[in-house]
Amino acid sequence: MADDPRMHAWRGFLEAHARVVSLLEDDLQREKGLPLTWYDVLVQLQEAPDRRLRMTELARRVLISKSGLTRLVDRMAAAGLVERCLDDHDRRGRWVELTDAGFERLRDAAPVHLRGVREYFTGELDPGAANVVGEVLWRIAKKAEAALGERERPR
CATH class of the missing domain: 1.20.5 (Single alpha-helices involved in coiled-coils or other helix-helix interfaces)
Incomplete structure (x- = not known):
């Protein structure tokens, strides 16, 4: 098992992922006061049509639990970065929409994140x-x- 190059690749992926994510999180938090999970939500919303997604779609796109996402979106809404909106066609459905303040926060943090991606990952390729x-x-x-x-x- 230890000599299997596929298991070596698997372990390398796990180690690299954990360390790179930790570095990206630390950089964003230290330099911009923004958690990486918040940054991920802002990116997903910015890339979506009309800068909004249903909660279920947002949950599919980000890498945290659905219950964790609900609490995260509540905190982001309290900070004015996103808004929760009712769906006009389905009263049970909810949209999460990027606010102008959220877009500005994303734009401010993006250079830090992209610098980290280059430094810790793509710069090695x-x-x-x-x-x-x-x-x-x-x-x-x-x-x-x-x-x-x-x-x-x-x-």
Whole structure:
């Protein structure tokens, strides 16, 4: 098992992910007072049509629990970075919308985050390696997403 290059890759992925995320979190918190989870929510909303997503879609896109997301969105709304809105077509549905203040906070924090991504991750990849790593990681992510979708379907 210890000699299996696939297990070596797995352990390397786990170690790299944990350390890089920790560094990115520390940089954003120290320099901009913004948790990485907040930054992720702001990015997801900024990239969405009309800068808003349903809570269920936002939960699918960010990497925290749905209950954790509800508390996070409540704190972000209290800070004026997002708004929770009712869905006009489905009264049970809720939208989370990026506010102008949230967009400005994202724009202010983005250079710190992108600098960290370059310094701790992409700076270690030449273009050929970046293509291979990106292709493999996206293939794994899509396979895992499909497996999660299968698990969520009623049986």
